[in-house]
Amino acid sequence: MSGVFNSVDPLRAALDYHLDRQNVLASNVAHVDTPGYRPHDLERIEQSGFSAVMGVALQRTNERHLIGGGIDALPNGRVFEDLSAGVGNDGNYVSIDREAAKLAANQLRYDTVSAIVSAELHQLTFAASDGKG
Numbered sequence: 001m002s003g004v005f006n007s008v009d010p011l012r013a014a015l016d017y018h019l020d021r022q023n024v025l026a027s028n029v030a031h032v033d034t035p036g037y038r039p040h041d042l043e044r045i046e047q048s049g050f051s052a053v054m055g056v057a058l059q060r061t062n063e064r065h066l067i068g069g070g071i072d073a074l075p076n077g078r079v080f081e082d083l084s085a086g087v088g089n090d091g092n093y094v095s096i097d098r099e100a101a102k103l104a105a106n107q108l109r110y111d112t113v114s115a116i117v118s119a120e121l122h123q124l125t126f127a128a129s130d131g132k133g
Contacts, residue, residue: 007120008117008120008121008124011113011116011117011120012117013076014113015110015113015114015117016075016076017042017044017076017077018106018109018110018113019110020042020075020076020077021041021042021077021106022103022106022107022110024040024041024042024079025041025099025102025103025106026103027040028040028094028099029094029096029099029100029103031092031094032092032094032096032099033092034092034094035090035091035092036090036091036092037091037092037093037094038081038083038093039081039082039083039085039093039094039099040079040080040081040082041079041080041082041102042076042077042078042079042080043077043078043079043080044076044077045076045077045078084098085098
């Protein structure tokens with residue numbers, strides 16, 4: 001039964017990623033007037049390789065090794081500082097125009113994936129009803 005939803009699961013992960021990114025970008029806009037604020041963005045991390053397939057994680061062999069998934073990680077990506085807009089006189093790196101463009105592009109991607117998910121679920125419903133609706 002789980003194989004039926006294999007086509008929808010990657011799309012669910014994409015929706016989750018874009019939702020997380022929207023929240024990170026909206027936080028940047030909220031801090032547009034905060035002196036010294038450094039904006040953040042979310043980089044997608046693909047779940048592939050041995051750990052994703054086997055459901056295991058690497059073991060730390062030394063307490064000085066970095067721990068994965070710290071405060072700068074979300075389930076669908078890694079948060080990083082985006083200082084590419086340049087710094088203002090108050091030390092704030094947020095460009096409202098740049099953040100608005102990122103928010104709009106992210107919303108468009110979310111809407112596109114959402115439409116694809118809707119179509120996939122409609123196809124599953126059609127197949128489950130033996131083509132009657």
